[in-house]
Amino acid sequence: VEGIFRLLRERGGRITSARRALVTALLEADSHVTADDLARTVQESNPDVHRSTIYRTLEALERLGVVGRVHLGHGRAVYHLADEVHQHLVCDRCGRVTEVPDAAFDDLTRGLRAAYGFELLSHHFAVLGRCSGCV
Amino acid sequence: VEGIFRLLRERGGRITSARRALVTALLEADSHVTADDLARTVQESNPDVHRSTIYRTLEALERLGVVGRVHLGHGRAVYHLADEVHQHLVCDRCGRVTEVPDAAFDDLTRGLRAAYGFELLSHHFAVLGRCSGCV
DNA sequence: ATCTTTGCAAACTTTTTGCACCAAT
DNA sequence: ATTGGTGCAAAAAGTTTGCAAAGAT
Numbered sequence: 001v002e003g004i005f006r007l008l009r010e011r012g013g014r015i016t017s018a019r020r021a022l023v024t025a026l027l028e029a030d031s032h033v034t035a036d037d038l039a040r041t042v043q044e045s046n047p048d049v050h051r052s053t054i055y056r057t058l059e060a061l062e063r064l065g066v067v068g069r070v071h072l073g074h075g076r077a078v079y080h081l082a083d084e085v086h087q088h089l090v091c092d093r094c095g096r097v098t099e100v101p102d103a104a105f106d107d108l109t110r111g112l113r114a115a116y117g118f119e120l121l122s123h124h125f126a127v128l129g130r131c132s133g134c135v
Numbered sequence: 136v137e138g139i140f141r142l143l144r145e146r147g148g149r150i151t152s153a154r155r156a157l158v159t160a161l162l163e164a165d166s167h168v169t170a171d172d173l174a175r176t177v178q179e180s181n182p183d184v185h186r187s188t189i190y191r192t193l194e195a196l197e198r199l200g201v202v203g204r205v206h207l208g209h210g211r212a213v214y215h216l217a218d219e220v221h222q223h224l225v226c227d228r229c230g231r232v233t234e235v236p237d238a239a240f241d242d243l244t245r246g247l248r249a250a251y252g253f254e255l256l257s258h259h260f261a262v263l264g265r266c267s268g269c270v
Numbered sequence: 271a272t273c274t275t276t277g278c279a280a281a282c283t284t285t286t287t288g289c290a291c292c293a294a295t
Numbered sequence: 296a297t298t299g300g301t302g303c304a305a306a307a308a309g310t311t312t313g314c315a316a317a318g319a320t
Contacts, residue, residue: 014274014319035309050277055310057275071206074285076309089253098251108243116233117267118224132252149294149299170285185302190285192300209310211284 001027004066013060018042018049022057026067031099032078032088072097091131098131136162142199153177153184157192161202166234167213167223207232226266233266 004023005015025041026033033041039054058079061067068082072090087105089098105120112118139158140150160176161168168176174189193214196202203217207225222240224233240255247253 009320012274012320016275016319018276048277051309052278052311053276056312059311060275069209071209074204074206074212077209089247089251089255091253098253100247100251104246104250105243107246108240111239111242112224112235112262112264115239116224116235118226118233118264120224120262120264127247127255129247129253129255144295147295147299151294151300153301183302186284187286187303188301194286195300 004061004064007064007066008060011064017046018053019057021046021049022054023061026061026079026081029080031080031086032070032072032097033080034076034078036076038079087127089127089129089131091129091134096131096133139196139199139201142201143195146199148195152181153188154192156181156184157189158196161196161214161216164215166215166221167205167207167232168215169211169213171211173214222262224262224264224266226264226269231266231268 001023005020008015008019021042022038025038029037029041035051035054035058038058039049039051042049042054058067058069062069062079066082067079069077069079070088072078072088086102087100089100090096091098109120112120136158140155143150143154156177157173160173164172164176170186170189170193173193174184174186177184177189193202193204197204197214201217202214204212204214205223206212207223221237222235224235225231226233244255247255
């Protein structure tokens with residue numbers, strides 16, 4: 001929380017009310033929120049904050065490694081705090097999103113490293129399939 | 136090849152020169168091509184084929200299960216024939232795309248099925264990381 | 271005082287859609 | 296004769312950018 005602001009300041013960034021509101025919104029959000037979700041939340045307290053500011057701030061936070069950007073489908077990107085390490089299983093049929101701890105991917109990580117020298121960083125994209133309710 | 140056309144006809148679809156050219160382009164393409172790539176290829180032989188026709192035909196082929204749509208990054212979608220079952224490892228740094236046989240994901244598939252009842256269908260999204268050249 | 275961030279508007283990229291016409295079956 | 300496909304133009308959706316003014320340090 002304050003760590004984020006400290007990080008921003010250290011890099012010559014400034015703490016504005018828009019940024020404060022955005023970080024708060026990110027902390028309050030239950031994972032995967034779209035830029036639009038965030039814009040709406042921020043605008044509840046700071047009505048004048050423009051969508052472009054949301055995008056620019058998210059970009060800045062992404063550069064700091066504080067937030068991650070993920071694609072859960074064929075539409076908008078979603079953002080999440082970078083310390084929430086988990087994967088998203090998205091149901092093809094009903095759209096339900098299941099969060100899975102990163103550990104479920106450990107074997108895959110090891111396998112790709114061994115076979116391809118590929119170091120799996122983060123899954124910026126969702127894993128598609130059918131959830132238990134949709135068979 | 137002809138199977139695709141048969142499938143299309145069976146479902147009341149029609150075989151047009153635009154569709155013939157698009158299917159040919161898909162067959163000749165080396166995996167992941169964007170709608171734009173396909174449009175350009177098709178237009179070499181059929182200059183009047185409009186982008187919207189490309190999109191609509193790809194959508195029709197996707198519904199038939201003949202082509203798949205994948206996101207390899209934060210931009211455009213790419214299309215591929217559905218029988219090419221493989222994953223894409225995309226390098227975070229240099230953008231290099233490594234194709235990996237689906238079998239590399241078998242363990243993951245089994246794990247998600249056991250733990251979450253989630254039936255992994257196809258990975259419509261790329262796996263991000265660092266390739267062997269970028270450490 | 272300096273340099274970053276903001277709001278606005280406008281551009282941009284990729285994809286979708288309404289419509290009248292054309293064409294495959 | 297049907298019904299589905301096409302070109303066109305225009306809209307939609309999501310994101311980015313140039314600029315001058317406002318704000319944080």
